[in-house]
Amino acid sequence: FxxxxxxxxxxxxxxxxxxxxxxxxxxxxxxxxxxxxxxxxxxxxxxxxxxxxVAPDIETVRTPLDWAEGRYTILDEAVRTALDLLAEHPAAEPPD
Incomplete structure (x- = not known):
């Protein structure tokens, strides 16, 4: 990746x-x-x-409390990062 x-x-x-x-x-x-x-x-x-x-570019940890309470902190951070990158670099439009 x-x-x-x-x-x-x-x-x-x-x-x-x-x-x-x-x-x-x-x-x-x-x-x-x-x-x-x-x-x-x-x-x-x-x-x-x-x-x-593999060392991450953005370090995020899911604690035992996160796990017990059903929080997916790593996934949440990855989605936030992806959405931020899409906002900064929008997808190309297909030609007509």
Whole structure:
């Protein structure tokens, strides 16, 4: 999305575990976690998503209270951003 210049990324940074997860760690409650173990840097755009995640252009967080009360703060911010961008850059009219 970002590389194609389609618009800003809205939300919170993703955790960064894509394909380079090796090893599983069992927690005391019986659950298991994995940890991303690899990272790559590209001159064209910086860190790959592996072991870094995707950092948003506009950081917005959905808190546990937002979730409990049914609020979608990230979606709300993304829609506001899209509408603002459309107001600043209206869609082209098709020719007659």
């Amino acid at each position: 970002r590389l194609l210049g389609l618009g800003p990324v809205v939300g919170a940074r993703t955790w960064g575990g894509v394909v380079g997860m090796t090893g599983r760690h069992r927690l005391v409650d019986g659950t298991v976690i994995t940890v991303p173990m690899n990272a790559a840097w590209f001159d064209a755009y910086g860190w790959s998503v592996e072991n870094h995640g």
